[in-house]
Amino acid sequence: MNELDKKQKTGKILLVDDEEIIHLTLKRLFSHEDYFIDHAYSGSEALEKLNETYDLVICDVIMPGMNGITVLKEVHKRKYKAEVIMLSGFAGKEHEEEAKANKVSHFFYKPIDDIISFKNAVSSVMSLER
Amino acid sequence: MNEEVKQNKIQIRTKELLNQHFEKIYKRTDRMFGVLFVLQWIFGILLSVWISPKTWAGIYSQTHIHVWTALFLGALIISLPLVSIWRYPGKIITRYLVAIGQTLFSALLIHLTGGRIETHFHVFGSLAFLAFYRDWKVLIMGSVIVALDHLIRGIYFPQSVYGIITIQPWRWFEHAGWVTFIDVFLLLSIFQSKKEMNEIAVRQASLEFINKQIDDTVNNRTKELKETQIQLLQANKLSAMGELAAGITHELTQPLFGIKGLASSLENDIAKNKNNSDGNILINQEQALEDLKIILAQTDRMSKLVSTVRNFSKNDLSDYDFSDLHKAIEDAFTLFNEQLKVKKIIININLISDLPKVYCNPNQIQQLFINLISNSSDAIGEKYELLKDTQDYLGQIALTSSISQDNKFVNLNFSDNGMGMNKETQEKLFEAFYSTKKNGKGTGLGMSIVAKIVSNHNGYISVSSIEGKGTSITIQLPLVATKTKESVMKG
Numbered sequence: 001m002n003e004l005d006k007k008q009k010t011g012k013i014l015l016v017d018d019e020e021i022i023h024l025t026l027k028r029l030f031s032h033e034d035y036f037i038d039h040a041y042s043g044s045e046a047l048e049k050l051n052e053t054y055d056l057v058i059c060d061v062i063m064p065g066m067n068g069i070t071v072l073k074e075v076h077k078r079k080y081k082a083e084v085i086m087l088s089g090f091a092g093k094e095h096e097e098e099a100k101a102n103k104v105s106h107f108f109y110k111p112i113d114d115i116i117s118f119k120n121a122v123s124s125v126m127s128l129e130r
Numbered sequence: 131m132n133e134e135v136k137q138n139k140i141q142i143r144t145k146e147l148l149n150q151h152f153e154k155i156y157k158r159t160d161r162m163f164g165v166l167f168v169l170q171w172i173f174g175i176l177l178s179v180w181i182s183p184k185t186w187a188g189i190y191s192q193t194h195i196h197v198w199t200a201l202f203l204g205a206l207i208i209s210l211p212l213v214s215i216w217r218y219p220g221k222i223i224t225r226y227l228v229a230i231g232q233t234l235f236s237a238l239l240i241h242l243t244g245g246r247i248e249t250h251f252h253v254f255g256s257l258a259f260l261a262f263y264r265d266w267k268v269l270i271m272g273s274v275i276v277a278l279d280h281l282i283r284g285i286y287f288p289q290s291v292y293g294i295i296t297i298q299p300w301r302w303f304e305h306a307g308w309v310t311f312i313d314v315f316l317l318l319s320i321f322q323s324k325k326e327m328n329e330i331a332v333r334q335a336s337l338e339f340i341n342k343q344i345d346d347t348v349n350n351r352t353k354e355l356k357e358t359q360i361q362l363l364q365a366n367k368l369s370a371m372g373e374l375a376a377g378i379t380h381e382l383t384q385p386l387f388g389i390k391g392l393a394s395s396l397e398n399d400i401a402k403n404k405n406n407s408d409g410n411i412l413i414n415q416e417q418a419l420e421d422l423k424i425i426l427a428q429t430d431r432m433s434k435l436v437s438t439v440r441n442f443s444k445n446d447l448s449d450y451d452f453s454d455l456h457k458a459i460e461d462a463f464t465l466f467n468e469q470l471k472v473k474k475i476i477i478n479i480n481l482i483s484d485l486p487k488v489y490c491n492p493n494q495i496q497q498l499f500i501n502l503i504s505n506s507s508d509a510i511g512e513k514y515e516l517l518k519d520t521q522d523y524l525g526q527i528a529l530t531s532s533i534s535q536d537n538k539f540v541n542l543n544f545s546d547n548g549m550g551m552n553k554e555t556q557e558k559l560f561e562a563f564y565s566t567k568k569n570g571k572g573t574g575l576g577m578s579i580v581a582k583i584v585s586n587h588n589g590y591i592s593v594s595s596i597e598g599k600g601t602s603i604t605i606q607l608p609l610v611a612t613k614t615k616e617s618v619m620k621g
Contacts, residue, residue, distance in 0.1 A: 018471070019384045024424060025391035031417070062380070064474040087387075089380040111387035115394045 011055040011126040012036045016046040016071060017087070018063045022110075026058060029119060035126065046071050054082040056105075056125050061088040061095045069095065072102050083125045087112070136339070143335035144328070151327055152264070157220040159262045163228045164215045166259065167208040170235050174200040178242050196242050207234045225263055229272040232256045237279045237291075245293030250305070254312055261316040264323055273313050277306040359582065363447050363497065366579045370500045371443065377469035381435060385428035392421045438464045442496055452487035455495060455540065455607070456531065462499035466507065470527070475510050478528040485531060488540060488607055490587055498583045501576040502544050502603060503527065509548025509601065516549070533609070539589075540609055545602040551595040559593060 013035050023039050040046035043066025061068040072084045083105040096107045106121040178200040211231035214224040236256045240249045260272045280302035283291040403413045438461045510525035517523050527546045558564040560581040565574035584591045587607050595601040
């Protein structure tokens with residue numbers, strides 16, 4: 001059993017994705033954690049909801065209208081403490097490079113091959129002392 | 131095909147044509163002689179009645195023997211050839227019987243006139259008529275009969291043939307000589323005519339052969355053209371598939387991630403439960419059921435998309451049947467679902483609910499709409515790029531279906547509020563390889579294939595567009611089954 005799984009973690013996460021199933025799945029993946037999870041279904045909705053209280057933003061890259069990279073940039077621009085983990089459904093590496101250039105915490109491709117490492121990434125971000 | 135085979139084929143056909151021609155001539159001449167025999171018979175009787183109706187013995191008279199001869203012997207001579215003409219027209223036996231009958235009838239007429247020289251000329255007429263058969267053997271047969279008749283009657287009944295009682299032994303030879311004289315000309319004409327007939331037959335056979343070769347070539351080219359068209363449709367389809375692949379993959383990754391995430395959470399829970407030997411943590415059945423429900427719903431979503439893709443990639447572009455037109459169109463939109471969503475394009479579909487099945491190839495219809503949606507999606511994308519975020523512009527694609535007033539067509543109106551087209555583009559819209567898309571994105575085939583598909587379905591298409599405002603395309607497809615061009619070609 002993973003060390004991180006043992007202790008309860010708390011924190012606030014904003015999920016940004018236009019697909020309901022992604023929200024459902026991410027919520028379920030952290031159902032045993034004590035996270036407070038908030039949902040946004042578009043980039044602009046995310047920007048409205050974002051404030052300094054969030055610890056993590058899990059964000060889709062390609063969404064109708066504003067894309068995830070804009071959200072990522074905005075988080076850092078506003079100097080929020082939140083880390084950003086990005087999920088991409090497209091194969092192109094250019095999004096990953098752009099995200100990395102904009103200080104993304106982790107970048108995963110959907111469907112995530114290694115769910116454990118994704119969960120670990122989330123856990124490690126959430127247990128950061130800020 | 132090599133020259134020898136070609137010549138051989140032409141030769142066989144020439145023979146066939148010649149035989150047909152000869153048969154026609156034989157039958158026609160047979161009929162002609164049929165009429166002639168009857169006329170000659172009546173003429174013979176009238177002649178004998180006119181020349182010597184009575185034979186007198188003092189004051190007693192009785193009908194002259196010639197009248198009876200004309201009646202009965204005449205009937206006897208013509209009866210056999212007439213029967214043969216009736217029963218075996220065109221056959222060789224009929225020709226010989228006619229030759230014998232005709233020359234014997236000449237002999238009868240000579241006898242009836244007591245050997246008058248005028249009736250000897252009837253022989254020439256008979257031979258000329260026999261020459262109509264264009265068969266030298268028939269002519270010779272007739273001539274031999276004439277010669278024999280003169281010879282035999284010259285010996286035993288010279289009065290009947292020459293009108294005198296004393297025998298001149300070589301008299302028949304002179305007559306035979308005249309017959310031979312005219313035969314020479316008739317035979318020459320027969321051979322000349324046969325030669326010409328042969329030439330005509332050779333020419334016709336060669337023409338037929340060339341025509342057949344042209345027909346074959348045309349058929350082959352038509353078949354090739356049809357295959358090329360199918361290949362073109364196929365190529366356009368593949369290019370569409372390539373364009374759609376990214377969107378479709380993206381759309382598949384969503385449910386796949388859902389399934390994976392939920393299944394792994396569920397697995398985790400069950401594993402935890404197992405490891406806990408005191409059994410305090412029981413698996414939350416409600417949660418498990420919920421997970422499984424979502425998983426199943428997601429697999430359904432994937433199945434639907436996969437089967438739509440599979441149907442579209444199927445290679446059945448040439449089969450037409452009564453099909454669900456709306457489903458074919460909706461499937462096209464399904465394939466574009468993700469791409470349009472990402473491009474922030476609103477879809478507005480308004481279809482009538484009671485559309486009967488339409489005689490079409492659903493695969494082609496789907497391809498038609500994929501081309502239309504692809505163009506509209508690009509036109510809207512361009513407009514978004516042009517306007518950036520400065521406007522409240524929202525890209526839209528709309529589709530409505532309706533039935534024409536005369537109930538003969540289904541009207542499909544497809545429109546977008548994208549960049550629209552200028553006059554030049556509108557004029558060249560259906561030309562193959564005309565494209566305004568940048569960076570070699572378009573093949574320039576899309577709209578020409580749209581037009582081709584519409585025409586394959588005996589439909590009509592019209593386009594109206596305002597530059598900067600959008601484009602509206604109306605397609606009319608016949609509701610009543612009409613034979614499609616391709617099925618005509620197949621048939």
